[in-house]
Amino acid sequence: MKLLVTGGAGFIGSAVVRQAIRDGHSVINLDALTYAACLDNVASVADDARYTFVHADIRDRAALDEVFATHAPDAVMHLAAESHVDRSIDGPGAFIDTNVMGTYTLLEAARTYWVSEGRPDRFRFHHISTDEVFGSLGATGQFTETTPYDPRSPYSASKAASDHLVRAWAETYGLPVVLTNCSNNYGPFHFPEKLVPVVILNALASKPIPVYGSGENVRDWLYVEDHADALLTVLQKGRVNRSYNIGGENEVRNIDLVRMICAILDEKRPKSAPYADQITFVSDRPGHDLRYAIDPTRIASELGWRPSVTLQKGLEKTVQWYLDNEPWWRALQDRAGVGERLGTKS
Template sequence: MAQSMPTTAELLGTRQRILVTGGAGFIGGAVVRRLLRESDAVVFNLDKMGYASDLTSIEEVIKELGVEHQQRHQLQAIDLCDADAVEKAVQQANPDLVMHLAAESHVDRSISGPGVFIESNVTGTYNLLQAVRSHFEQLTPERREQFRLHHISTDEVFGSLGREGRFSETTPYDPRSPYSASKAASDHLVQAWHHTFGLPVVLTNCSNNYGPWQFPEKLIPVVALKAAAGDSIPLYGDGLNIRDWLYVEDHVDALLLAACRGTSGRSYCVGGHGEKTNQEVVNAICHQFDQERPESAPHAKLIQRVTDRPGHDRRYAIDPSRISTELGWQPRHNVEEGLAETVAWYLSHQDWCQTVRKQAGYDGGRLGINQAKTN
C-alpha cells in the first residue's frame, strides 16, 4: 500500500502563484488540474498551444469548480523560444514555484524533424532559466527561501538498458535520439544554472507516462483507437522493447512532492514499477477488447509488425528508491489497472480524439520514417 500523501495545499504551503510551462499538454494538464482542484493557488499556464496542446480537460475542471475559479487559471499563450515574451510572462506571473514541463516529446517526430526539438527543448529552456533567474534575484529573502524551479525530464536521457539493472540518479547520460539528446541538454542547463548562478532547482526524470487526455499519437491511445476501428495495429520490430509504465496521476503525486519538498540541486527518478514489453501492452489492450467486443475477437489478429524505429532503445526501467525513501512517494496504480482504465477512457472519448487529431493535422499514421529531413 502507498504511504499517505500530503494534500496539494499542504505541499504548497505559502506558495500561491504557480507557473506551469506546457500546462496544456498531457502531463502539464494533469498538474494544472490537480492544482486547481486541490489548492487555492493561481496557476499561470505558459504554453505555445502547439499541435498537442488542448485545454478541454482544464475547462471541464473549471466548470466543475464554478465560475468564481476561472481567474485562477491564467493562460499565457507564449512560445518559450521568444525570449522577450518569456521574460514578460514570468514577470507577470511573479511565481513562487515554476514547474517546467513544456517540451517536444515524441521520438518519432524528433526523427522526422529534429530542429524544433533543439529550439523548444534547449533554447526554450535557456530562455526560461534566464527569465526565472532574473525573477529569483528580485525576490525577498522570505520568498527566495520557498522558491524552486522544477525541471521535468525523461528516463530516455540515460540511453538503453540490457536485460539487467535499472536507471537511477547516478546513471551516466547516454541519449540516443534527437528527442532524448535535447532533453539531456536541457537537464545540463538547469544544473549549470543551479551551480553557477545559485538558482534553486529540482529535477525529475520519469518513465513512460500513460493515462487519459494524452494526445493520440503515443502507443496506448494509438492501439486502443485502432482496435476500436478495426484497423491494423502497428508493432515496431519484434515487439520486445521494454518500457516502465507510469500512470500520469501517480506522476503528478511525485512531481508535487519533488517540487515542494525536494532538496535544491537534487534529481529524483520516477518510475511506475510497470515494466512491460510493447508486445505485452498491445496484447493486453487486445484482450480487453476481446472481453468488451467478443463479436470482433480475437483483436490480436489486427497486429501488424512494421519496420523498427531507427535507434530504438531496447529497455527502460527506473529505480525510484530515492524519491520513495526521501519523500515518501509510491505509485497508487499498477499497470494492469491503469491500462484498463486508460483504454476505457479512450473508448468513451473518441470524439475528443478525432477533434484534437483534426486540429493538429494528424491522421493517425506513422511518423519518424524519413531520417533525411533536418528541420
C-alpha cells in the same frame, strides 16, 4: 503556492494543472498551443478562480518577463517540450529549438525574476525530464539518478541538453532547482500519436495495430495522474539541486502491453474476432532503445512517494476513458502527422 506551469495544455502538463488545482494551488498555465496541445485537457478547471491561461511560447523572452512580473509565481514547473521520438527523427530542429533554446530562455527569465525578488529561498525551478536521457539498458539493471547520460535519439539528446542547462544554472547562478526524470506515461488525454492511444484507436477502427520490430522493447509504464502527484511532491518536499527518478514499477514488453490493451477491449467492447488479431509487426524505429527501467529508491525513501496505480488498473481506466471521450480524440485526428508512420526518414 502559485505555480507557473509551462506546457500545461499538453498531456502530462494538463494532469499537473488539474492536480495542482485540486490540491489548492493557483496555476498560471503557459502554453504555445502547438500541435499536441489541447485546451480541452484543462476544461475541468478553466473556470476556477485559481486558474489563469497565458498563450505564449517559452522561446519568447519578452512574454516570459511579462508573465513573471504580472503573476509573481512561487515556482516554475517546466513541462513544455517537443516529446515524440519519431517526430524528432524526421525533424530534429524543432526539438533543439524548443527543448534546448526554450529551456535556456525560461531559465534566464526565471533567474532574472528570482534575483529581482531578492533571491527568495522558497522559489523553485522544477525541470521535468525523461528516463530516455540515460540511453538503453540490457536485460538487467535500472536507471538511478547517477546513471551516466547516454541519449540515443534527437529527442532524448535535446532533453539531456536541457537537463544539463538546468544543473548549470543551479551551480553557476545559485538558482534553486529540482529535476525529475520519468518513465513512459499513459492515461487520459494522451495525444493520439503515442503507443497506448494508437493501439486503442486503431483497434476500435478495425485498422492494423502497429508494433515496432518484434515488440521486445521494454518500458516502465507510469499512470499520468500518479506522475502529476509525484511531481507536486518533489516540488514541495524535494531537496534543492537534487534529481529524482519517477517510475511506475510496471515493466513490460511492448508486445505484452499491446496484448493487455486488446484483452481489455475484448471485455469492454467485444466484437466477432479478438482485437489481438489486428496486431501487425512493422519495421523498427531507427536506433530503438531496447529497455528502460527506473530504480525509484530515492523518491520512495526520501519523499515517501510510490505509484498507486497498477498497470492493469491504469490500462483499464485509460481504455474506458477513450471509450467515453470519443469527441476529444476525434477532434485531434486531423492534426498533422496523426495516424501516419513517422520516424522513417533516416
